[in-house]
Amino acid sequence: MSIFNTGKSFLKKTKVVPIFLTITDDYAKYAAAAINSLMKTANPKRYYRVIIMYDKLSLVNRWRLRNMVTRNCAIEFHKMKYNLYMQIIVRYCAKRSGSGDFFARAVYYYRAFIARIFLQYDKGIYIDSDTILMSDIGELYDIELGENVIAARVDPKVANVPQFVEYVENALGIPAKDYVNSGVILMDLKKLRKLHYVTQMTDLIKKDADLVAPDQDYLNVILKGQIMHLPAEWNMQPEGEDVSKAKLLHYNLSKKPWFHDDVNAGEEFWNAVRGTGFYGDLMRGKERYTEKDAEENASKIKALIEKAEKLSNGGRIF
Ligand SMILES: [Mn+2]
Secondary structure (H helix, E strand, O other): OOOOOOOHHHHHHHOOEEEEEEEOHHHHHHHHHHHHHHHHHOOOOOOEEEEEEEOOOOHHHHHHHHOOOEOOEEEEEEEOOOOHHHHHHHHHHHHHOOOOOOOOOHHHHHHHHHHHHOOOOOEEEEEOOOEEEOOOHHHHHOOOOOOOOEEEOEOHHHHOOHHHHHHHHHHOOOOOOOOEOOOEEEEEHHHHHHOOHHHHHHHHHOOOOOOOOHHHHHHHHHOOOOEEEOOHHHHEOOOOOOOOOOOEEEOOOOOOOOOOOOOOOHHHHHHHHOOOOOHHHHHHHHHHOOHHHHHHHHHHHHHHHHHHHHHHOOOOOO
């Protein structure tokens, strides 16, 4: 039996767990840590396939990532095609970038295409590159979605910032207690295909609205009422949270352990980096990181909060 067999009957029989990451060259080193942690915590009796969706990824980075393959965890690459949908997204991002928008990059939208591209899977998991697995991701895959289209964690960063609460409730029409983070998503791919998710998303994008977290906002708006809430431990966000029971760490909108020393659960990140072939890159990146970079990053988050406040005063967007 081989994990490199991609036939549908094989997938059905062995229940390969498909995990999707979406990256460009600048995310490759963080993705490597996420993938390495996934492999270390994987159940030796199960099979996994990590699928990396990318646009620009150098041969060297692809080679280094591909080298991480293990006995029961395959690594596969998928280059995104510049189709009509992608053109709409890229144009929107180009227009939005520079307006204090963190997320004006097409790579944030690749996750929306998973159901559409990978017809061989009926269920799958998306994870951000700034995550570390502490438990077998197969357990997350086994969660029953029931009638829901996806499962994701209610976003703790939103709930803790009054301006974000106002924004999601007033501008998006979503109660903050239901607004989810899109960094870890368990997906019913069949249902997403039936909903023509990408078409719905690009229809909204064509409205050219200014948003705080576009891909995540669209996800919440389109799937409102059809999202199961994941237990917090599957998207534990170290800054300000108790990570002792975490099954997955997500360094979301916070000080990143690859730049700062004083990060809660930073050790877990560096443990996951060792042996990936990206250790040197990450160490050099940390050495080069300056006070000025830290200030710039903090001011970006401040700008995001200001933007949320401004937009929430303008009433409903969709
Ligand atoms: Mn993230």
